[in-house]
Amino acid sequence: xxxxxxxxIVDDEMSVRRSLEEWFLEDGFQVETAEDGETALRVMxxxxxxxxxxxxxxxxxxxxxxxxxxxxEVDKDAAIIILxxxxxxxxxxxxxxxxxxxxxxxxxDPDDLSNAVRNALRQRELSEENIRLRDKVxxxxxxxxxxxxxxxxxxxxxxxxxxxxxxxxVVIRGESGTGKELVARAIHAxxxxxxxxxxxxNCGSIPDxxxxxxxxxxEKGAFTGxxxxxxxxxxxxxxGTLFLDEIxxxxxxxxxxxxxxxxxxxxxxxxxxxxxxxxxxxxxxxNQDLESLVKDGSFREDLYYRVNVFTIDVPPLRERPEDIPxxxxxxxxxxxxxxxxxxxxxxxxxxxxxLDYDWPGNxxxxxxxIERALVIGKDRDLQPADLPLRVERDAKRPSALALAAVExxxxxxxxxxxxxxxxxxxxALGVDRGTLYNKMKRYGIERE
Amino acid sequence: xxxxxxxxxxxxxGGDGLTPRLAESVPSQLEHLPVNFDLSAYYSPExxxxxxxxxxxxxxxxxxxxxxxIVGLTNVDLFIxxxxxxxxxxxxxxxxAVVSTYRLRNEYYGLPSSPALxxxxxxxxxxxxxxHTLGLVHCRDFSCVMHASTYVEEVDLKEAxxxxxxxxxxxx
Ligand SMILES: [Zn+2]
Ligand SMILES: [Zn+2]
Numbered sequence: 183x184x185x186x187x188x189x190x191i192v193d194d195e196m197s198v199r200r201s202l203e204e205w206f207l208e209d210g211f212q213v214e215t216a217e218d219g220e221t222a223l224r225v226m227x228x229x230x231x232x233x234x235x236x237x238x239x240x241x242x243x244x245x246x247x248x249x250x251x252x253x254x255e256v257d258k259d260a261a262i263i264i265l266x267x268x269x270x271x272x273x274x275x276x277x278x279x280x281x282x283x284x285x286x287x288x289x290x291d292p293d294d295l296s297n298a299v300r301n302a303l304r305q306r307e308l309s310e311e312n313i314r315l316r317d318k319v320x321x322x323x324x325x326x327x328x329x330x331x332x333x334x335x336x337x338x339x340x341x342x343x344x345x346x347x348x349x350x351x352v353v354i355r356g357e358s359g360t361g362k363e364l365v366a367r368a369i370h371a372x373x374x375x376x377x378x379x380x381x382x383x384n385c386g387s388i389p390d391x392x393x394x395x396x397x398x399x400x401e402k403g404a405f406t407g408x409x410x411x412x413x414x415x416x417x418x419x420x421x422g423t424l425f426l427d428e429i430x431x432x433x434x435x436x437x438x439x440x441x442x443x444x445x446x447x448x449x450x451x452x453x454x455x456x457x458x459x460x461x462x463x464x465x466x467x468x469n470q471d472l473e474s475l476v477k478d479g480s481f482r483e484d485l486y487y488r489v490n491v492f493t494i495d496v497p498p499l500r501e502r503p504e505d506i507p508x509x510x511x512x513x514x515x516x517x518x519x520x521x522x523x524x525x526x527x528x529x530x531x532x533x534x535x536x537l538d539y540d541w542p543g544n545x546x547x548x549x550x551x552i553e554r555a556l557v558i559g560k561d562r563d564l565q566p567a568d569l570p571l572r573v574e575r576d577a578k579r580p581s582a583l584a585l586a587a588v589e590x591x592x593x594x595x596x597x598x599x600x601x602x603x604x605x606x607x608x609x610a611l612g613v614d615r616g617t618l619y620n621k622m623k624r625y626g627i628e629r630e
Numbered sequence: 631x632x633x634x635x636x637x638x639x640x641x642x643x644g645g646d647g648l649t650p651r652l653a654e655s656v657p658s659q660l661e662h663l664p665v666n667f668d669l670s671a672y673y674s675p676e677x678x679x680x681x682x683x684x685x686x687x688x689x690x691x692x693x694x695x696x697x698x699x700i701v702g703l704t705n706v707d708l709f710i711x712x713x714x715x716x717x718x719x720x721x722x723x724x725x726x727a728v729v730s731t732y733r734l735r736n737e738y739y740g741l742p743s744s745p746a747l748x749x750x751x752x753x754x755x756x757x758x759x760x761x762h763t764l765g766l767v768h769c770r771d772f773s774c775v776m777h778a779s780t781y782v783e784e785v786d787l788k789e790a791x792x793x794x795x796x797x798x799x800x801x802x
Binding site for chain 1: 677683709710711712713714715716719720721722762767768778780781
């Protein structure tokens with residue numbers, strides 16, 4: 183009764199507005215109505231935010247699709263249900279692609295209406311929870327977005343965008359530490375399933391004996407120690423995305439079981455006989471060569487073809503060195519904040535070392551190196567000596583050219599930070615203004 | 631006072647006992663009221679159904695006095711413009727409601743006729759719609775008469791009484 187959910191009904195027909203209004207009032211909603219798009223936007227400002235919108239697709243003036251766009255500009259997580267006649271179902275599908283939550287055809291079956299609204303509310307709650315979580319994560323500095331501007335990474339981003347909207351199974355390939363899970367999360371975040379959970383499981387880090395129960399769940403008493411009924415990852419991922427990392431490590435018997443689930447979307451918990459349906463999108467990752475696993479018989483060929491619909495290769499860090507300074511900067515900021523330390527600069531010499539090391543452990547190794555450097559570093563700037571010995575020792579000694587490139591990058595950055603003020607920048611760089619002018623001229627850096 | 635109007639003389643099974651039965655569930659005085667008017671004016675040929683909103687509007691003209699409430703009972707298939715059908719329709723906190731037995735009958739679902747079941751369902755739906763006119767909205771308690779039911783099976787799940795929360799709301 184308290185804390186009523188708010189719904190905005192937009193339809194040009196008064197009888198439709200009135201009957202939906204009555205229906206939702208009786209269902210305990212706070213209801214506002216609008217007879218056209220302009221009014222709806224005004225009501226949204228004066229009486230919003232709304233938990234659910236029901237929008238007629240065909241209205242004189244601003245049509246439903248346009249209104250949907252405008253609503254999403256104001257509230258990007260708005261849960262919108264499109265009301266349509268049978269004749270315009272195609273347009274309604276268009277609306278779904280553009281982010282409507284659902285569509286219902288007039289006249290509406292009462293049960294469809296209440297389900298659509300219930301699900302929309304659930305989506306809204308989840309997305310609000312996601313926002314809360316996201317804020318929290320940023321606060322704690324726990325998440326790392328995909329960072330980089332290299333063309334290799336841009337290709338990856340393009341593939342993520344291309345595949346996200348579809349429901350296709352994706353295999354993400356890459357060396358360990360390249361950020362395959364971040365790619366999986368990015369796919370999920372851009373997919374229509376983004377309001378439902380992404381459930382991750384690393385098949386390589388769970389003992390075979392537990393893997394089955396992790397994935398399928400179990401009933402109380404299914405095996406010694408199963409004291410409670412437990413939902414498996416398959417069930418938890420319902421509506422969302424299941425991310426299976428190290429898919430190549432799944433034991434043979436489980437491969438058969440998993441294949442069956444992928445084909446039927448149905449399974450039973452261990453020790454149970456109730457059939458459970460789960461609608462999820464599968465994203466897998468591997469650092470092994472699945473083709474050769476198929477050849478030597480340790481990975482089923484039928485499962486391989488089932489999962490390998492779309493492949494994304496995440497390049498190792500050494501193939502996109504131009505992203506290293508950006509990544510390093512990001513991790514310095516992240517850990518400085520987490521450790522409540524003043525934000526450090528990366529000394530030009532340290533950046534050169536970072537650029538010349540070949541990072542077999544990829545982004546994860548770089549992140550660990552920076553974290554360590556922030557823990558042990560005493561200097562105002564991050565120095566080569568703060569980096570793990572291996573990094574410093576194995577970095578190919580920077581060539582004169584590379585050093586110059588590093589110097590140029592550093593000068594540009596300091597200038598930018600000092601708002602282009604050469605005097606301040608020179609002081610920060612520890613050189614006199616004349617020296618800085620000369621270097622700027624050599625690197626073709628314009629004065630602002 | 632709540633008037634129970636059997637529209638055009640339609641009587642569901644056990645109709646004589648209906649008004650006293652309702653009085654057990656609804657905290658108000660109830661009285662039987664004969665009401666006759668031509669429903670065909672509210673028939674929609676393209677839907678093959680009757681418009682509940684319009685029937686309700688007409689019914690209110692038969693309200694004998696202000697501050698009273700009226701619930702009409704009929705056996706025709708009811709709809710409201712945006713929905714495929716309704717079991718009944720009420721005005722929240724308002725004077726009127728209408729209920730149809732059309733989709734409460736087992737026969738409608740291809741099942742053997744059951745007058746006892748139909749009687750129970752009818753009582754529940756009338757109490758439900760009257761609950762709306764008394765200001766109640768849908769209740770989460772699935773056994774409460776104010777629980778929303780879009781399937782007849784859901785009507786069978788609930789009881790012909792208000793749960794303690796809804797009762798408290800009514801007397802509060
Ligand atoms: Zn109701
Ligand atoms: Zn109740």
